[in-house]
Amino acid sequence: MTQSSDQAPAQDPARTVPAAQIEFRADDRQWIADRIQEVLSTGQLTLGQYGRSFEEKFAAFCGVKHAIAVNSGTASLEIALRALEVDGKDVLVPANTFFATAAAVIHAGGRPVLMDTDPENFGTSPEEIERRITPNTAGVVVVHIGGIVSGRMREIQALVERKGIWLVEDAAHGHGASFDGTSAGAFGAAGSFSFYPTKVMTSAEGGMITTNDDRIADEARIYRDQGKASFTQNAHTRLGYNWRMSEPHAIIGVRHLERLPEMVAARQRIAAIFDEGLKGLSGLSPLSVPEGGVCNYYKYIAVLPEALDRKALKTQLKEGYGVSLAGEVYEDPIQRQPIFAQYDDGSLKVSEDVCARHVCLPVFSTMTDGQAHQVIDALKRTLG
Ligand SMILES: Cc1ncc(COP(=O)(O)O)c(C=O)c1O
Numbered sequence: 001m002t003q004s005s006d007q008a009p010a011q012d013p014a015r016t017v018p019a020a021q022i023e024f025r026a027d028d029r030q031w032i033a034d035r036i037q038e039v040l041s042t043g044q045l046t047l048g049q050y051g052r053s054f055e056e057k058f059a060a061f062c063g064v065k066h067a068i069a070v071n072s073g074t075a076s077l078e079i080a081l082r083a084l085e086v087d088g089k090d091v092l093v094p095a096n097t098f099f100a101t102a103a104a105v106i107h108a109g110g111r112p113v114l115m116d117t118d119p120e121n122f123g124t125s126p127e128e129i130e131r132r133i134t135p136n137t138a139g140v141v142v143v144h145i146g147g148i149v150s151g152r153m154r155e156i157q158a159l160v161e162r163k164g165i166w167l168v169e170d171a172a173h174g175h176g177a178s179f180d181g182t183s184a185g186a187f188g189a190a191g192s193f194s195f196y197p198t199k200v201m202t203s204a205e206g207g208m209i210t211t212n213d214d215r216i217a218d219e220a221r222i223y224r225d226q227g228k229a230s231f232t233q234n235a236h237t238r239l240g241y242n243w244r245m246s247e248p249h250a251i252i253g254v255r256h257l258e259r260l261p262e263m264v265a266a267r268q269r270i271a272a273i274f275d276e277g278l279k280g281l282s283g284l285s286p287l288s289v290p291e292g293g294v295c296n297y298y299k300y301i302a303v304l305p306e307a308l309d310r311k312a313l314k315t316q317l318k319e320g321y322g323v324s325l326a327g328e329v330y331e332d333p334i335q336r337q338p339i340f341a342q343y344d345d346g347s348l349k350v351s352e353d354v355c356a357r358h359v360c361l362p363v364f365s366t367m368t369d370g371q372a373h374q375v376i377d378a379l380k381r382t383l384g
Pocket of ligand 1: 072073074075097098100101143170172173193194195196206207
C-alpha cells in the first residue's frame with residue numbers, strides 16, 4: 001500500500017460501497033406478500049404447493065431429476081450424506097470451506113478427512129482427492145468456492161467412478177454456475193444448495209438437495225420430515241429431523257429463483273469491470289474462470305502478494321474510500337477452527353496460504369458501474 005488514508009480524498013457517505021446487498025424489487029416484495037397472505041389465510045404453511053413448485057423449478061434450472069427443499073444448506077448437506085450412508089466411514093472434504101461442510105459429515109456419523117486446496121480455483125484437485133482415498137473412504141465433497149466450478153470436474157467425476165466412491169457437491173456458492181454445460185449441483189450423486197441471505201439467491205433461510213438418483217430423493221424426503229416413511233404415515237423409519245422448508249420461505253425462494261438469471265448477469269457485468277480494472281494492478285491477481293465455465297460471482301476473489309497485510313488493506317479501503325470488501329472464502333481453513341483442530345494432519349499448507357492471502361471485492365446484483373469503478377479506483381490509490 002503506497003498511499004495512507006490521510007492522503008485519500010474526503011469520503012462522501014453517499015458514495016460508500018457496502019460489502020453486500022440483497023435485491024428484492026418492489027414488485028417482487030408485493031408478489032411475495034400476496035402469496036404469504038394466501039398461505040396465512042388457507043393455513044397451508046408447510047410442505048405445500050409453493051415448496052413443490054420451488055423444487056420443480058429448481059430441479060429444472062439445474063437440469064436434474066429431483067430437488068428436495070429443506071430449511072438450510074447445513075440440513076441439505078447432512079441429509080445427502082445420511083442418504084449416502086456415511087455412518088462409520090471417511091468422507092473427504094476440503095480444508096478451505098465453511099464450518100457446515102465438515103460438521104455435516106460428523107452429524108451424519110462419518111469422519112471428515114481434510115483435503116488441501118487447488119490454488120487455481122480454491123477448490124480441490126483430482127490429485128489431492130486421489131492421494132487421500134483409503135479403503136474406508138465412502139466419498140468426496142467438493143465446494144465450488146466463490147461460484148467457480150473447477151475446470152477439472154470431468155476428471156473428478158471419472159476419478160470417483162474409477163475408485164467406486166461417490167461425489168457430493170456442496171454448491172452453497174453455486175446457484176447458476178456451471179462447467180462444460182453442466183450446472184453446479186448436477187455433477188455428482190447429490191448436490192447441496194444454501195439459500196442463506198448472503199447467497200446469490202435466497203429464501204431467507206433454506207436449502208435444496210439436487211439429485212438424479214430416485215433412491216436418494218426418496219431418502220431425502222423421508223429424512224427431512226422426521227424420518228417418516230411418508231407424509232401421511234406415522235411410521236418413523238429413519239433418524240430424521242425437522243428439516244422441512246415452510247411455505248413462506250418457499251414463496252420467497254420461488255420469486256428469487258425467477259430473478260436468478262438477471263441477478264447473475266448483473267454480477268457478471270460487475271466482474272467484467274473488475275477484470276478490466278485490475279489488469280494494470282500488479283498487487284492483485286483475480287482467480288480466473290476456466291474455459292467452458294460460467295461463474296455466478298458469489299464472490300470476486302483476488303490473490304494478494306505475500307507480504308501484504310489484508311487487515312490493513314481492508315481498513316484503508318473502508319476508512320479512506322468508503323469501500324467495504326466482502327468476507328473471505330475463507331479467512332481460515334477448517335483445521336484452524338478450534339473444534340476441528342484434531343483433523344489437522346500438518347499437510348494442508350496450500351489451504352493456509354490461500355486463506356491468508358486473498359480478498360473478495362464487493363459484488364452484488366444492485367451494484368452500479370459507478371460503484372464498481374469506485375472499488376477499482378480505491379484499490380489503485382491504495383495499492384499504487
Ligand atoms: C460452503 C457452504 N456450505 C454450507 C453452508 C451452510 O448453509 P446454511 O447457512 O444455509 O445452513 C454455507 C453457507 O453458509 C456455505 O457457504
